């Protein structure tokens with residue numbers, strides 16, 4: 001999440017107690033037992049989904065957060081731990097190496113991110129506030145601060161973690177599922193980065209990581225006709241630089257294949273009734289490009305593919321398609337490269353996780369696991385239906 005940073009942060013300036021969450025869990029490792037499955041119907045696909053319960057997702061998310069304490073800020077100890085956690089989790093989920101695990105090193109395009117922050121300031125602050133306005137000063141300081149933070153990342157090596165399961169009969173037909181694994185936290189008053197605080201990042205984006213890991217656990221036991229690639233993006237919170245490097249490296253390959261698009265999982269754990277302007281639960285959203293924008297039709301094709309079938313797997317969660325070119329996650333680089341993408345997320349317009357977003361309070365206790373599990377069933381059910389051509 002980035003572009004709306006300025007706007008969003010200003011809403012969150014009220015103070016919260018720093019909640020040093022203290023959680024102790026029994027280490028639980030999920031192994032799926034049984035025989036390989038190749039679902040042929042909605043009912044059989046549902047059975048595959050049901051191998052992971054709401055409780056299983058709860059355990060997975062808590063383990064990921066616990067395994068990456070105190071935070072996953074780029075370059076921190078927790079950030080390194082989170083990478084190792086993901087690698088270990090993938091290996092234990094796929095003990096027979098049915099898929100290929102790749103850790104892709106990249107040099108972050110720091111100059112691009114610095115320009116992004118400067119452009120944000122010029123576009124959103126300069127026309128709206130006088131230089132004497134305290135808000136102008138805060139945002140100017142914030143922009144300068146971020147630009148200098150990026151300077152420190154010039155020699156940093158980012159790592160995208162990729163697991164690919166190749167299709168046996170239609171390998172060139174491919175869908176990518178993405179979820180970023182890093183976190184960020186800001187001081188509510190100064191907007192400066194807080195790099196040494198507890199930042200569980202349960203919603204942002206432990207929720208997306210959890211669903212992606214759950215998919216690997218199930219896919220590892222299947223023989224797939226088409227190719228599914230799961231990518232844990234690094235450095236989303238620092239100018240979307242992991243997905244930027246990924247697209248830079250693979251765009252030519254993806255254009256040569258029948259690439260259906262990116263399904264980006266971002267903040268799928270917040271869903272309230274009280275905080276929702278519509279007083280509804282389960283009303284999540286799928287964000288694609290605007291109607292008049294080039295590529296809208298490809299995004300629409302992708303999201304319809306998932307949603308038409310996904311809705312058959314759960315009554316709990318639904319994803320309304322919103323064509324507003326939402327630009328605050330990793331999908332933007334796919335769009336820029338002319339590749340289809342959709343971001344599945346919470347309802348940013350009606351029920352956004354504003355109070356916990358980018359704070360120490362983004363902890364697992366605040367996650368709506370019923371909705372998270374519904375999201376898993378919906379999105380993964382849609383993906384499996386595409387993969388196995390479920391009628």
Ligand SMILES: [Zn+2]
Pocket residue numbers: 001180204205236266267
């Ligand atoms: Zn995020």
